Amino acid sequence: MRLFLAFPELTDRVEAFIYSELGLKEFKGVPVLDPAEAEWAAVADSELYYITGSRTPQSSRDVEEKLRAFGQPKERLHPAAQLLYEYLSLWEPVAYRPRSVRVEASTLCQLNCAGCYMRLDHSGTTGRGNLSFAAFRKLLDENPGIRAVELSNSGEVFLNPQLHEILQLAYERGIMITLINGVNFNDVPDRVLEDLVRCRVETVWVSIDGATQKTYGEYRRNGSLEKVLNNIRKLNVLKERYHTDRPELVWKYVIMQHNQDEVGQAAEMAEALGMKRSYTLDWRGGVTAKDPETLYRITGLQCFNVDEYLAEEQHRFNSDFYCGQMIIDPQINWDGRLLGCCTVYRSDWKTNVFETPLEEIYNNSHYRAAVLALLSGEDRYSFEGPCGTCEVYRANVRQLHYRLQL
Numbered sequence: 001m002r003l004f005l006a007f008p009e010l011t012d013r014v015e016a017f018i019y020s021e022l023g024l025k026e027f028k029g030v031p032v033l034d035p036a037e038a039e040w041a042a043v044a045d046s047e048l049y050y051i052t053g054s055r056t057p058q059s060s061r062d063v064e065e066k067l068r069a070f071g072q073p074k075e076r077l078h079p080a081a082q083l084l085y086e087y088l089s090l091w092e093p094v095a096y097r098p099r100s101v102r103v104e105a106s107t108l109c110q111l112n113c114a115g116c117y118m119r120l121d122h123s124g125t126t127g128r129g130n131l132s133f134a135a136f137r138k139l140l141d142e143n144p145g146i147r148a149v150e151l152s153n154s155g156e157v158f159l160n161p162q163l164h165e166i167l168q169l170a171y172e173r174g175i176m177i178t179l180i181n182g183v184n185f186n187d188v189p190d191r192v193l194e195d196l197v198r199c200r201v202e203t204v205w206v207s208i209d210g211a212t213q214k215t216y217g218e219y220r221r222n223g224s225l226e227k228v229l230n231n232i233r234k235l236n237v238l239k240e241r242y243h244t245d246r247p248e249l250v251w252k253y254v255i256m257q258h259n260q261d262e263v264g265q266a267a268e269m270a271e272a273l274g275m276k277r278s279y280t281l282d283w284r285g286g287v288t289a290k291d292p293e294t295l296y297r298i299t300g301l302q303c304f305n306v307d308e309y310l311a312e313e314q315h316r317f318n319s320d321f322y323c324g325q326m327i328i329d330p331q332i333n334w335d336g337r338l339l340g341c342c343t344v345y346r347s348d349w350k351t352n353v354f355e356t357p358l359e360e361i362y363n364n365s366h367y368r369a370a371v372l373a374l375l376s377g378e379d380r381y382s383f384e385g386p387c388g389t390c391e392v393y394r395a396n397v398r399q400l401h402y403r404l405q406l
């Protein structure tokens with residue numbers, strides 16, 4: 001529903017939503033149907049808009065198949081992204097109310113990960129720096145609709161020396177903080193560990209690609225698995241002391257050739273530490289699985305290689321997630337420059353969110369043209385900006401005419 005919160009005028013055009021998360025029954029007076037249990041007779045003549053999941057994206061194909069099994073004609077089923085495309089195509093100013101943003105807390109990092117694009121490319125054009133407390137407060141003051149901020153991206157959040165103040169302010173203002181893009185969690189001051197619990201940070205995804213130091217350290221060079229596990233144990237003690245289940249902890253595992261044998265052992269360790277698990281493909285290529293059945297069973301992934309994924313799904317791995325950020329929760333560099341999505345590090349949209357309101361930026365013709373191209377899968381829009389030189393854009397829009405799902 002984040003799309004409809006960000007673009008409030010869209011809801012006026014919807015007769016019924018199809019959405020299976022959060023147990024919602026209605027949204028702003030519009031019925032919300034779970035495809036597994038819907039009373040279809042009640043919406044027999046409605047146009048139905050479906051929204052796919054955000055963290056575990058279901059493809060539109062899955063949703064359409066499920067709905068057709070209930071006898072719903074395909075003609076009445078529309079992806080929510082299509083509605084937004086129609087709205088933006090009018091080329092009138094649109095009402096955009098940013099509810100969630102992504103702001104890089106720090107581009108610094110103490111590790112030297114083997115495939116890290118930041119280290120390989122000397123931080124691109126993002127520069128090495130930290131989000132300041134003053135800039136964070138200004139952002140919240142000038143965009144009072146913001147209710148959620150993702151702080152992790154290309155660097156290590158915990159190297160920001162003002163993180164304590166940032167977390168405290170977010171807590172006082174009721175802003176949900178997430179660290180989903182990932183943290184290495186090697187060096188976390190005790191005071192900040194306690195802040196994560198005391199300030200009710202929603203979730204922390206810890207990048208741990210192995211169950212032994214040897215395997216972990218092969219990719220996370222300079223990293224210490226024991227330090228990471230120790231910090232997790234300390235956090236769990238604090239959660240008990242505060243009687244809270246927040247932050248939710250997630251063990252994030254990139255499947256690589258050298259670590260595929262430790263997936264099972266790592267899953268057991270995650271279980272023992274009370275962590276959920278998330279698996280992702282190596283952006284540099286992927287894995288030739290030695291034991292595909294076991295890997296499928298443990299990870300739930302359908303394939304282990306980005307090229308296989310592209311051939312099977314006809315779009316780049318994770319591209320809905322990345323490009324969706326540009327539309328709903330844009331990525332902002334630590335110094336305020338608008339990046340659009342979390343993959344961008346070698347250019348930006350030549351505008352600063354700490355100086356210009358996001359709504360104004362959204363109505364900027366270049367940014368909007370790129371959004372329209374992503375939503376339509378058509379390469380007829382002209383714009384200058386990071387998407388134009390992006391491999392995802394090239395594969396999805398230029399070659400496959402893939403329409404973004406939200």
Ligand code: SF4
Pocket residue numbers: 319322323324326340341342343344386387388390391392393
């Ligand atoms: S096309 Fe590339 S740069 Fe643009 S939003 Fe998608 S992933 Fe990011």
